[in-house]
Amino acid sequence: MREHLTPDRVANKIRLMRTQYQGTFLITEGETDARVWKNLVNLSQCFVENATNKEKAIGALDILEKDNFSGVLAVVDADFDRLEGKQSPTPNLLMTDTHDMETMLLQSPALEKVLAEYGSEDKIKKLTESTGQDIRTLLIVPGVFLGYLRWLSLKEGLSLKFEDLSFKKFIDDTTLALDELKLIKTVKNNSQKHDLDEQTLQKRIEDLKQKTHNPWSVCCGHDLICILSIGLCKALGSCNTKQVESLILEKDLRLAYEASFFSRTELYQAILQWEAANPPFKVLAKIEE
Structure with missing residues (x-):
């Protein structure tokens, strides 16, 4: 094996x-x-x-x-x-x-190819115009906070468990906005770390942030793809959950990634x-x- x-x-x-x-x-x-x-x-x-x-x-x-x-x-x-x-x-x-291979795929035009396959032009236009943010920013903003929480856990030995998180508990499916405290609570429960204080963790994350940090180095690609999956079911498209599971989207991003994209x-x-x-x-x- x-x-x-x-x-x-x-x-x-x-x-x-x-x-x-x-x-x-x-x-x-x-x-x-x-x-x-x-x-x-x-x-x-x-x-x-x-x-x-x-x-x-x-x-x-x-x-x-x-x-x-x-x-x-x-x-x-x-x-x-x-x-x-x-x-x-x-x-x-x-x-x-960037942070990992998945974030490199998402930075590239492979994302546009996947959005063309699963997304709705009207919904994408509506959300980007109403928020004043492009698709990558809509993914990055919640992804950065989660990335900092991952980094904080490593730096301080918190042993937080991020596998099998239910992103729907803290990502708004109509705006892709993040509820920070709900995220922290979800990760705490997933990790059986009930003694950790949510507000304290939130402050530690704010202390860790620096303007010089490249958000693409902070974000974990898997997290961004999970957020994209939620978006394609409502905010960015009309897919059912099984159509756009994170493993399927990761596969499609790999297939959509061209050597010409990598050359840049x-x-x-x-x-x-x-x-x-x-x-x-x-x-x-x-x-x-």
Whole structure:
């Protein structure tokens, strides 16, 4: 089972493959990320290996680097690393431009393609005009607060549980507005942390906020997609819940993400620089004009 993979096993698999394969090895931190990369790389020159999580991807890379193994690159989600001032310890480890791969997809025109499939032009126009905010801002505003709560939990060791949250409890389905205290209460209950004071957590989040923080680095892509899912059922469209489940939207965003969109990112430029520094190894597929 892939969940039982260790960094050593990932590294050993790549070592064994090198005897028959002379191309680049790209280590990713998850299966969904690997699916995105397989649409962006030249598969005849670059093999994509899923390490199953960020720590294992970094660990496998570290093992291979200590062996002076050439032609290996790892790409992981930035998460809160940039906000924490953390930098990559090696040129062979690159991070997403924003919090994670999902936020990169949402920043791109892939979002417009998904909205064209599931959304209502009239409803989208009505909501954006009434709020004075574009679609991405409508997703980002509630997503930022939730992102800060996630970051606060990590920084202060609160062990809050964000899996399986019911977003409908704190997101208004007609405006996508967030009720901050309802969100905190929902997360508290989901985490069995009833002793935490909601107003105190709200203030701690306000203290954590800084204008210099890029909201796309604060927000978790999965949270934004859950908010989008709610919106497409009422505020932005007329879908039923099953049509626009978050897993379906994530899949559609991946399929809608084109290599030409990726070519506009900082990560794309970083990979080009890596290729230039590591001949003859190649990663990227040729982008059609």
